[in-house]
Amino acid sequence: MALGRFLQGETRSDTPGVTIGPARAYELFSEFGFGGRRRRAFARLAALSGARPGDRVLDVGCGTGYLTRRMAERVGPGGAVTGIDPSPSVLAYARRKGRHAAGARCTYQEGTAEALDLPDAVADVVVSSLMLHHLPEELRPAALREMYRVLHPGGRLIVAEFRPPTSRFGRLLIHVLAGHAMEHSGVERLDGLIADAGFALQGCGDIRPWLRYLQAVRPVPRERPNP
Numbered sequence: 001m002a003l004g005r006f007l008q009g010e011t012r013s014d015t016p017g018v019t020i021g022p023a024r025a026y027e028l029f030s031e032f033g034f035g036g037r038r039r040r041a042f043a044r045l046a047a048l049s050g051a052r053p054g055d056r057v058l059d060v061g062c063g064t065g066y067l068t069r070r071m072a073e074r075v076g077p078g079g080a081v082t083g084i085d086p087s088p089s090v091l092a093y094a095r096r097k098g099r100h101a102a103g104a105r106c107t108y109q110e111g112t113a114e115a116l117d118l119p120d121a122v123a124d125v126v127v128s129s130l131m132l133h134h135l136p137e138e139l140r141p142a143a144l145r146e147m148y149r150v151l152h153p154g155g156r157l158i159v160a161e162f163r164p165p166t167s168r169f170g171r172l173l174i175h176v177l178a179g180h181a182m183e184h185s186g187v188e189r190l191d192g193l194i195a196d197a198g199f200a201l202q203g204c205g206d207i208r209p210w211l212r213y214l215q216a217v218r219p220v221p222r223e224r225p226n227p
């Protein structure tokens with residue numbers, strides 16, 4: 001049995017997604033997994049999101065709010081960041097870590113990626129890290145369509161997923177630590193899923209040690225010329 005199973009939260013009736021339970025243990029696991037590069041990796045992700053001072057940002061599947069706080073550092077006092085996750089225990093941890101980071105307002109909301117309880121076009125930027133592989137494959141398109149819906153036209157998306165190692169040792173390590181979902185994160189199919197949700201892909205790349213990111217934009221509809 002993979003060690004990561006000890007991180008799982010309770011089964012929920014509102015989502016088949018695999019939630020995280022013990023927040024502190026997740027933090028330790030994550031710090032260990034990133035081998036001292038976590039802060040740098042997530043600060044880079046936040047920079048690549050294109051968020052600017054004053055932006056409204058959603059972090060879907062925010063967990064303990066690590067990226068949420070990095071996003072707050074980008075948007076500053078005039079901006080606001082909302083983290084969304086179905087797990088009450090990680091949200092409680094994120095709230096304890098502070099409602100303000102770098103002067104930006106951080107709020108947290110219980111909810112699921114596949115049915116965001118938010119109006120259309122409320123966000124300038126949507127970020128999501130290491131969340132999609134927690135959803136069954138058949139639910140991932142719905143989650144990306146929801147991210148599209150809550151972004152205004154011209155709004156930006158960055159999704160980061162686990163990039164499984166190619167070496168035998170690396171694969172074995174991931175198998176022991178994290179198990180099937182991370183070994184088969186589906187990262188290679190992400191570009192197709194993002195495009196199918198209506199986004200225009202803008203770029204992609206890797207962040208050491210384990211992340212692959214994809215950047216996209218919700219296209220602005222072209223104005224029809226007057227007849």
Ligand SMILES: C[S@@+](CC[C@H](N)C(=O)[O-])C[C@H]1O[C@@H](n2cnc3c(N)ncnc32)[C@H](O)[C@@H]1O
Binds near residue numbers: 018062113114
């Ligand atoms: C590996 S953690 C990543 C957390 C955080 N984004 C990070 O990078 O540290 C995956 C998160 O997805 C959440 N999750 C599971 N099912 C979900 C769903 N249906 N909608 C949104 N988040 C979900 C889990 O509770 C967990 O906090």
